[in-house]
Amino acid sequence: MHAEQTEILHFLERFAPFNMLPREELEVVATSISVGYVRAEQTVLEYNQTIDDLHIIRSGEVEVLHKTGELYNRLTEGGYFGEFGLLRKGRVRYPVRTLEDTLLYYLPRDVFTRLFDEYDDFAEAVEVEEHRRVQFAVKQDQPKHDLLSETIDTLISRETVTIDASNTIREAAELMTNEEVSSLLIMDGERSLPVGIITDKDLRKRVLAVGRSDQESVHTIMSSDLVFVQYNQRIFEAMLLMLRTNLHHLPVLKKGQLLGVIALSDVVRHESKSSLFVVSSIFKQNSIEELQTLKADVQASFVRMVNEDANSRMIGASMASIGRSFKQRLLELAEAKLGPPPVPYCFIALGSMARDEQAIVTDQDNALILDDSYQPSLHDEYFVELAQYVTDGLDACGYPYCSGGIMATNPEWRQPLSKWREYFTDWIETPTPERLLHSNIFFDLDAIWGEKHFADELNQLIQKSAPRHKRFLASMAKNAVQRTPPLGFFKDFVMEKDGKQNNSINMKRRGTAPLVDLVRVHALSIGSTQRNTFARLEDIIEANILPHGRGPDLRDAYELIAMVRIRQQARAIAAGEEPDNNIHPDQLSDFERKTLKDAFQILSHAQKYLRFRYSIH
C-alpha cells in the first residue's frame, strides 16, 4: 500500500516554485522525495561534483558559494539549490555549505526537469530570485533573444521618404526638414528601387563645405553604393553588415519593393531595450536591500548580450543605462527619505557611465552640482546625507566606492555651479599635467538626475574653451600617453617593450583606458560634443586631424580590446567567478592573441602620434 505524504505536501504547497503546480502534480512531487539531515558547517555540494537531485531546505540554513568561495546566496526554509547543475550538465556550479543543522528534501532530477519543461509558471519561478543565470545554460533549448530572432521590419516605423534624382539639392534638403528625416532615398524615374541615398552628413560635406550650389541635381551628391537588406533578415545580420561595410543606412526590401530604411541608431536603440527588463525592475525596488538583489540580473543581462555577440558599444550603452537607473532610483528613494531638496541640484555621472561605455567591473564616479543659491550652513547637511545614501547604495549594488574619492560624498565634488565653473576654467586655463591627472574623468560628464542644464552648461564651457587652450590639451595628452600597451605575447606571457614577461595583463589599464584617454584629447581639441569613444572617433575622423586611415584603425582596435575584456568577464561570470580586468594569455585563442597584438600596435602608434602632435618628449 502506497503511503500518503501529507506532511511533505503541506510543506511544499507553502513555497514557490512548487505552489505553482496543480495539486495532482504536487502529490507526485511529494511522493518522489527522499530526505537527509546535514549538520551545521558541513559541505553539502562540492564544485563540479555530480548532482542528481534538486535540494530543498525543509529546515535550517545554507550558504551558496561561488567557485572562488565567495558568498553567492544564503537560503533557508523553503529555499532550494542545485537547479543550475541539474539544468546544465549534472555538475555542481555553486558549492553549498550548511550554516545550521539542516534537513533537506531531495527531488530527483528527472521529476524536476520534467516539471521545468511542462510548467511555464514553475520554470519561471525557478528562474526568478537570482536564478536568472540558468537561462544561459539552457539557452540552446529556449527561444533566442530579440536581437537574434527579431527581424529588420520591426525597426521600420514610418513610410520611406524618397525624392526623384532630377530634383535639386535644395528641394531634397527642404523635404528632409519637413519630414524630419536624416536620410533620403533617391529614385530614378520608373525604376522601382532607389539608386542612391543622401544623409545630413552629405549635405554638410558635399554641399556646404565645398561651396556646391544647392541648385544642382541631387544625384550629384548621393552615395550610390547601396546595400539592400530583406525585411525578414535578422536585425543582428543588419548590424554586422553595417559594421563590415561601414554604411550607417540600409534600404530594406520586401518582395522586391522598397519598404524603408534602417539606420545604425535604430539598431543600437533596439539592443538597449534588452536591458529594459533590468531597468524596469530597478524602479520597482523600494530599498537598498531590495536593489541589491538585482546584482545577479545585471550580470545576467551582461552575459546574455555577450553570448549573443552584441558589440562593445551596445553592451557599454546597456550597462550604462542600467547604472544610471540604479542612481536615479537611489536618488528617488533618498529624496523620499530626506524630503525635497532645499535647493535645486544636479547629480552627475563621470567617466565610463557618462561615455555610455560602462563595463561590468566598474567603480562609481559621481558628483553633485548645486544651485548657486546653496548655503553650506543651511543646506549641506541635506546633501551630505543624500550623497551618503546614494554612494552606499551604489556600493551595495555592485558599484564599489571610488578609490580616488571622486564621489558626491567628497565636499570638493559637492559644490555650487559657480564653483564648478571655476574648477573647469582653472583646469583648462592654468593646467599642469599633475593637476589634470586626477581630473581627466571630469571631462566625461553627464547629468543623471535633477537640473540637467547645470551639466549642459559645464559641457558647453568645456567644448568652447578646450580647443583654444593648447597647454591644456598638451597636459591632457601628456597624461594620456602615461599608460602604454604591451608589445604582444610570447608563449603564455605578456611581452613588455623592455623585454620583461608577465603572466597577465590588465586590459583596462593597458588597453581601453589609454585609448579612451587618447581619443578624449583629440575630441576636446576639435570641440566635439560627443562623449562616447566611438562617437568621438567619428567626429575625429570627420575633422580629418589624424593621418589617413588611423581613425578607423583606432575604432577597430578599441572594439577588439574592449570585446576581449568583455568576453573574459562574461566567461568569469558564467563560471561563477568574480570578473576582473585581467587577462591571462593562456585564456586567449591564437586568433585573439594575434589580433590583440595588432590592436596594441595601433594604440602604440596613435600614442606616438599624440606625442608628436603636442610635442611631448
Next chain:
Amino acid sequence: MPLNWTERYQHLAASARDSRLREFYQAGMVAANTPIAEAPLIAVDFETTGMDAQTHGILSIAMIPMTLQRIELHAAKQWIVRPHDPLTESSVVIHGITHGDIAQAADITDYLEEILKFAAGRTWVVHYRGIERPFLQQTLLNRIGESIEFPVIDTMQIEAQLRRKPLTAWQRLLQRTNLKQYPQPSIRLGDSRQRYRLPYYPPHDALTDTLACAELLQAQIAHHYSPDTPIGQLWY
C-alpha cells in the same frame, strides 16, 4: 539479544518453519562491525490499540527504507490491518483510523509476505523498542505459531543515554521519598527532535512519525557518533 545477528539469522533461516520467515532470514543481516553508514536500515512505526503486546493489537504499519545518508520516503509503505483486539474508542481518536477503515482492512497475515520482503536484510529503526518488535512477535505467535527476531536501533534509547545521567543511590532515595526531584530532559520524539533543530511535525500520523524517527537517527549519528560507528554499538 545476540549481538551477532549474522549468525543468528543463519540459524533462524535453518529452523524457521514458515516459508515467509525463512526467506526473511535468508536475506541475511550485516555483521556487527559494519559501519552504520553502510548498513541498510528501515524506519518503522506501528500504531496499536494500546501499549501491551499481550492484550492489544496492531492497527497500522508504516515503513520507510533508509540509510544514514538518505531516507527513501518515496519508497515508503503503509498498511492498515485488522487488530485481533476489539478497537477501543481512545485509540481511534488518537490515530484517526476509524472503525470503517478497520472493517475494510485485511488481517496482518494477508500482508505478511509483503511486509517481511520489504524489511528483509534491514535493521529496524524505531523510537522506543517496546512496541514494534514485541507486537509483531506476539501477533505472529498468535497467527502462525512462530515468533520473529531481528535487530532494532532505538532512537529513544540513544537519546536517553546521551541526555540522562544515572542517579546515585542517594539521589534515587531522595527522589523516591519525594524529598527532592531530579528532572531529566524529555526523550519523547518531538522533544528530542527539537534539540537537533529538526522541524515540528504534527504527531500521530503513522508515516510522519516514522519519518520523524528516521530523521532523528540521522541527526543523532551526525552529532554524537560517526558514519564509521559499528552498527553493533547501536542495535539490540
